[in-house]
Amino acid sequence: MCGSEHVSPLAPLIENNRQWSERIRKDDPAFFEKLSRQQSPEYLWIGCADSRVPANEIVGLLPGELFVHRNVANVVVHTDTNCMSVLQFAVEVLRVKHIIVCGHYGCGGVRAAMGSTELGMIDSWLRHIKDVYFRHREALDAVRDDSARADRLCELNVIAQVYNVCYTTIVQNAWARGQQLTVNGWIYGLHDGLVQDLKVSVSGADQLPPVYRMRAPEHA
Numbered sequence: 001m002c003g004s005e006h007v008s009p010l011a012p013l014i015e016n017n018r019q020w021s022e023r024i025r026k027d028d029p030a031f032f033e034k035l036s037r038q039q040s041p042e043y044l045w046i047g048c049a050d051s052r053v054p055a056n057e058i059v060g061l062l063p064g065e066l067f068v069h070r071n072v073a074n075v076v077v078h079t080d081t082n083c084m085s086v087l088q089f090a091v092e093v094l095r096v097k098h099i100i101v102c103g104h105y106g107c108g109g110v111r112a113a114m115g116s117t118e119l120g121m122i123d124s125w126l127r128h129i130k131d132v133y134f135r136h137r138e139a140l141d142a143v144r145d146d147s148a149r150a151d152r153l154c155e156l157n158v159i160a161q162v163y164n165v166c167y168t169t170i171v172q173n174a175w176a177r178g179q180q181l182t183v184n185g186w187i188y189g190l191h192d193g194l195v196q197d198l199k200v201s202v203s204g205a206d207q208l209p210p211v212y213r214m215r216a217p218e219h220a
């Protein structure tokens with residue numbers, strides 16, 4: 001409207017950004033200038049899109065130190081060109097040394113996958129988590145408490161996604177080239193802000209079931 005001050009609801013965010021940039025440049029005046037020339041993160045983070053699980057903050061890393069891919073319930077699907085493109089770039093161009101799949105307890109996506117309500121578009125995405133449930137149905141059904149069962153599925157989902165990362169030719173070709181690369185599974189607690197290592201680190205194709213192991217075709 002003419003003459004009246006229109007303040008955007010996003011104005012506080014722009015102001016926060018200005019202060020953040022200023023704070024960082026106070027410690028290191030050339031910080032952004034250096035970063036704009038190149039990034040060389042050692043880690044790829046594959047996490048949930050949940051707003052309560054901010055990758056960089058949780059592990060105390062600055063811009064430039066963590067390559068990040070997030071989606072609902074940190075699912076890694078080999079036909080997902082988005083996730084596969086991130087993975088390829090991280091492994092082949094940035095040459096990250098560690099991939100961290102980080103799930104979290106109380107994940108809404110995982111909980112939704114345990115239910116039977118039709119939710120629309122996301123149903124086909126959550127199907128991947130239902131498949132994890134089905135694979136472990138006996139152990140999961142034996143957990144009587146609903147939220148304990150959901151939390152166990154959150155852990156099993158992370159482990160399944162760690163393996164899905166390893167089953168890609170992107171990761172297996174890196175290992176075949178002798179590239180040092182470990183794939184790890186973590187879970188984050190919303191209630192205490194702490195990360196727990198699920199101890200499923202994989203660092204070579206010999207740790208994978210034979211049917212998933214890939215090698216380059218032999219040429220005559």
Ligand code: CO
Nearest residue numbers: 048050107108
């Ligand atoms: Co989540």
